[in-house]
Amino acid sequence: MRARIKKFLDSGTLFVWFCGTAVAASLLLVGGVLLLIMVNGLGFFWPHALVDLTLTDGTHVLGELKGEEVIPYSETPAFPEGKTRVRLKVGNRDLYGLDFRWVDTDQIVSAESPKDVAAFERREWGNFYGRIREVSRGGDVVASGNQEGWKALQPLIEQANDLHEEIEHLQRDVIGDINYDIEETRLKIRELELSGQHEPQEVAELQTATKQLETQYEKHVATLRKLSRQLDEYAVILVETNGREKQLAVGQIVKALRPNDMGFVEKILRYFMNFWSVLSEEPREANTEGGIFPAIFGTVMMVLIMSVAVVPFGVLAAFYLREYARQGLIVRVIRIAVNNLAGVPSIVFGVFGLGFFVYAVGGTLDTLFYPEALPTPTFGTGGILWASFTLALLTVPVVIVSTEEGLSAVPREYREGSLALGATKFESMLRVILPCALPGILTGLILAVARATGEVAPLMLTGVVKLAPALPLDHHFPFLHFERKFMHLGFHIFDVGFQSPNVEAAKPMVYVTTLILVMVVIVLNLSAVALRNYMQKKFKASAV
């Protein structure tokens, strides 16, 4: 027996099993995290059923069921075997104060899912769960009762949404344009004054233009006020499940749903509609509700600008190192330096970007080209250009290494063949080697983009904001506004998850953003892997 035990221990099987468990643990970690994000992120769009619980004290609780847990033993010493409680999203923040509520299981008498309760998504205060008492217009009741009111409300909500769109258009496009023009004129006047040799007439003309713009502005603001009043025209009185009333303007409601009354197909349709609205809408309520469109847009813009900056430099450096430089100590040192750069923490790039791009370069640009706007900085503060450049520095090693890999995979015969046929070195680079190395360059670019998409720390110092007033791309000349601050998916996660006042209510939004970000990054990485495999296969085949 002892001999068998010794043999078993000597065989090392036990150690192998520990190693195998380590692999399994790593795989489970990846799988677990992905599953967690998927479940929480994808579940967000589903119209959840509403449950009405009757409690032992006769009160009702209406909301979405969000989970069940055993109460920590320390809180319930009287029940050593543990007691459970359920967590509900009860909404109605303005009435209850909190969005979520714990209910002890032994307090629940019965649970139903009434078909006539509705979930109202509001512009403020989060969701309202309850029924309709009446719909009125300027004090006159239009429809009373839950059924009547529901029917009357649907077209009114649509109307209100149209109005909101109009107001949005007026505010953003029309009034926004006027503000933009006023600011431009102000800067022009200041520029003329600074130049010291201006005609008073010119300034006077500009001032009249400003006056005109201001009158226009007043006019549009008046229209805006009128439209806003129209929003308040219809009011609705809602009742929560215990009978407390809440009156609000129909304009406050984004959409109303009766999830318990919806069929499966309807729910699926609604699922995709919700998904689309998150992708395409502007955020509301300090980013915790609404959509994430500006964050997606900002991320994409930043990554594009970064790509334009990083590819030429990375490719040139790789070509130099692999094709032109004499291989020796210097190139070895440079390779080590490039590798080191890849290992430098991203926050250090942020610090460098802030000091060098924002303060040194941006500050100089401001004094040279934008003195009229000072002391308000134009380029001397964080912006999308500086953030992109910072990330370009961060990702340049990725492109260099990948391109080098691509170049080293090109068989030697190709080069020699091309040169032997009389092509110059540049021609064989351009016509033969570059096309062959293209997958490598592309792999590098994709990896760089994937890294840049997920990187947050350097952006926090170089120009990302929680809420950007304008996109970096619009119809004002020169269309691309490099100096503007922007929103970013990764920063959105940090900001909403950690800086919003109501973290619990914001969590679903964070999971959705996380899901989108992770999906983008994983798809990018997988495509890079696929491309690399393709490249390896292609040259293996051709080398034979």
Place this chain on the structure above:
Amino acid sequence: MNQADPTANQVETASPPAPSFPSKITSRTLRRWADHGARGVITLGGWATIFSIFGIFAYLFIEVAPLFYAASWSQGTSVHIDTSGEAPLENVSVGINEYREVGYVLRNGDISFYRFPSGTPIPLKSVPDFETGEITALARSPGKDHVYGLGTRIGRVMPLYVTFRVTFEDDVRKTEPVVTSGEPFEAAPTGEPVARLAYRETDSGPIAAVLTGSGRLFLTKMQESEAEGLFALETESELLQAEIIDEGVEALSVLLLDDLGETLLGGTKDGRLLYWDIQDIQSPRLMGMYSAGTSITALSYLIGDRSIVVGTEKGTVSVWMSVIDPDVGGDPRLEKIRDLASHNGAVSAVSPSLRDKGFLTADVSGGVALHHSTSDQTLIQIPGNGSAIVAAMFAPKTDGALVLDDSGRLITYHFENEHPESTFSSLFFPVLYEGYEEPLHIWQSTGGSDAFEPKFGLWPIMFGTLKGTIYAMLLATPLAVLGAIYTAMFMRPNIRAVVKPVVEIMAAFPTVVLGFLAGLWFAPLLEKIFPALVAMFLLIPLAVVLVCVGWQFLPSRLKGHSGNVTELAAFVVLLIGTVWVCLQLNHQVEFWLFDSDYKQWLQSTFGLAYDQRNALVIAFAMGMAVIPTIFSISEDSLSNVPPHLIAGSLALGATPWQTLTKLVIISASPGVFSALMIGLGRVVGETMIVLMATGNTPVMDMNLFNGFRTLSANIAVEMPEAPHGGTLYRLLFLAGLLLFVFTSIVNTLAEIVRQRLRARYSQF
């Protein structure tokens, strides 16, 4: 070929070639140019990229360097003021405004202004109506404003205010001085002349401490209270007065009041410091008497009124601090905390900075010195020319000074003194800060008021970085390295082709996502299931041993080859099963092991506090971030061990286990080492996870259950608020530089090891 160029041009000008038949020479030249051009551009681009890599390091260094620059000085304008007709210069004070544009000399109730740097006198538009009577003493009330108390021959004290009115004309700043006087009050009821005076305006009214010519010390306060009058609030004032009768009073040479009007400090000619409690103005009480050695000639509080600068006749300059014993409580004690560079003669003036813990001292031989209390250094020492300095003021922006010597020379100095608070030792060694009992490492960069003493001890943050790194590596290393060994040595290649990329996907996870999950999902979860986690650490190894032994008895028909899917599935099921069991046992484990409340148990057994966002959470989150890095590189180096070596070992009769331990692991160990180094580099600089999943408190203990603050998170937290070019800004650059240097060393080491390993493998 070079001669071809002119010919090419000639050919072209002589007869333009037909478009379908381009000149051979031209096209060849063009091609050559293109080739040269491309070589130039590529070389340039290559070098530009490489240059920028080194540029980053250089730039960080340039931004950090000014922190350690020595302060320097230069002399500005020197004006001779009219000293004729009067007795020696006494009872004088000088002052200068924020922009060092206007300075003044206040002397026996006369005030004259000068514009700097030109030094031209400014005529006063309106001179206040001074109360008649000769001025016999003068005291400056420290603080942002130029407030003086003037003591007269008949024992009265008159407040005097100097203000600077700033106007803008065509964007040009114009500063005009204005002098106003306040209501005089009787400070010595005996009507004797005021010999020594301390004057301070507090929130509840002005206070004056007066030593009369005959050596009696009186304390007077104009208590102001608001009372409801007939039409509006009226300010009523009441004169509170007391005489201090303590031994040594008659020997007082300097008096000092604090800004709350709660204590009076006196320095005597025989070198003693007397400290009175004057909270109840009518019954002052001597709290203590301390010896400073020789005759005290100058006293001043530093901003915040907690540190006291004491200058003596011998020229010594020391800083004292009032300390309240936290155990005993009671009266504050005075303690000398540091000595600074001495002067050659008696210290004649001390002027504190209005924005930091720096101060200026001047002596009777004309020497001026600039010190900083927190960093315990004397920044500037200007040698004297022999004429005693009678009054000095440190400029409000700490960038200069105005001094007056007894020959009537009024001199301005300019200081380059950007970062007085940072020295190597104040950053990396313990410092005795105001209000603390002993020297400590503290990072606390910003406080509520100007009087806050910034505490720039970098060690707590470096410690936090180490703490996070150690715990994360402790968790990640075994998982990643063991996993790599299994994947490289025992796994079937077809499974490996799936498993490796899956683990590597984890490397692509944005760290902000890991941070969010760690902070908002895992941290609260861990708080609930901590006992289950402890159980997992105990039960999983046990379960592995048991299942492994049991597995040996399974028919091989079921098991198949080792390293196949069945075996991997067995590991996964084993893990999931054990984790599930542990979660179910959560309450029971807490009951059995931790006395039914693990937080209390930790507190009472080890004295450890449990925070929700703690180092354990970080270990898991950062571990997840580096496992793929370490795993992937280790796996590469393990599976790159030349196969014929392994085959040889097996052929000689070694078991796979012997081959693994005696050959593979040993020859691949440099690769595993470099994997660990690269992983280390990644953990050290990780920002988002730490930022989101620790409390970011710069504490210094290795407690696994509380948070910490790392260099990287510190940059992210404080950089947005750090003013450009300030000390904090540069210190954060220093933090960045430290990270840069550390990761560079680690990565270079890893890269060199890897290159050597590659060279060694290629020999076989």
